[in-house]
Amino acid sequence: xLELNVRQIALRSALATALFxxxxxxxxxxxxxxxxxxxxxxxxxxQMLVSMAIILGILLxxxxxxxxxxxxxxxxxxxxxxxxxxxxxxxPALVLSALVLSSLEVAIIERGDGTSLPIHVVFTxxxxxxxxxxxxxxxxxxxxxxxxxxxxxxxxxxxxxxxxAAFLLVNLGMDQLGWRVGAPGAAERATMLTVMMAGSLGAAxxxxxxxxxxxxxxxxxxxxxxxxxxxxxxxDVK
Numbered sequence: 001x002l003e004l005n006v007r008q009i010a011l012r013s014a015l016a017t018a019l020f021x022x023x024x025x026x027x028x029x030x031x032x033x034x035x036x037x038x039x040x041x042x043x044x045x046x047q048m049l050v051s052m053a054i055i056l057g058i059l060l061x062x063x064x065x066x067x068x069x070x071x072x073x074x075x076x077x078x079x080x081x082x083x084x085x086x087x088x089x090x091x092p093a094l095v096l097s098a099l100v101l102s103s104l105e106v107a108i109i110e111r112g113d114g115t116s117l118p119i120h121v122v123f124t125x126x127x128x129x130x131x132x133x134x135x136x137x138x139x140x141x142x143x144x145x146x147x148x149x150x151x152x153x154x155x156x157x158x159x160x161x162x163x164x165a166a167f168l169l170v171n172l173g174m175d176q177l178g179w180r181v182g183a184p185g186a187a188e189r190a191t192m193l194t195v196m197m198a199g200s201l202g203a204a205x206x207x208x209x210x211x212x213x214x215x216x217x218x219x220x221x222x223x224x225x226x227x228x229x230x231x232x233x234x235x236d237v238k
Contacts, residue, residue: 013212024062119182135163
């Protein structure tokens with residue numbers, strides 16, 4: 001796969017990230033909603049836990065598939081480590097961020113403890129950093145799988161900034177088009193969910209492209225280094 005240039009790797013990585021991670025998010029929500037519609041007698045708390053478990057399970061599988069795809073696209077040899085990194089980064093980071101956002105939403109919006117800012121401003125201030133954390137966690141994990149902490153932080157910063165910037169741009173763009181979170185009639189149009197999903201797709205494309213480009217540059221740089229024949233013995237060659 002090293003015959004691809006960095007731009008091609010970044011583009012394919014962006015598409016793979018949207019397919020596996022954003023697609024896994026949609027599939028997880030659909031499966032959880034389908035489960036909640038089943039005729040059963042279960043306490044709301046237990047139903048919520050099962051729904052969260054369903055979403056997390058699907059996200060773990062989607063993250064693993066994403067990590068494997070990113071390894072192949074960028075020419076990285078550590079397939080198994082990248083698979084594990086993808087599985088253990090995206091799903092847990094997303095679920096943790098969702099729990100934190102839910103708590104902050106209750107404190108700031110429902111109880112009015114935090115601020116008098118408009119809802120769409122609060123939405124932006126909460127979700128853009130959350131997207132930075134989730135996108136950065138994926139880049140950090142894939143970088144750690146390469147065994148280089150400095151490279152891992154570089155991956156995390158590039159993916160986090162790209163993903164959060166894309167989410168912010170989509171959010172602001174949809175606001176200008178009339179999709180403002182918290183505006184009159186927004187609940188009937190499911191504005192928050194629509195903006196969140198559109199922004200997440202943009203973040204997946206931008207963050208995935210940033211990670212793929214960083215991984216691709218590193219792999220191509222390693223491949224271009226001349227071999228030091230003195231490091232190899234005749235037994236190694238055999």
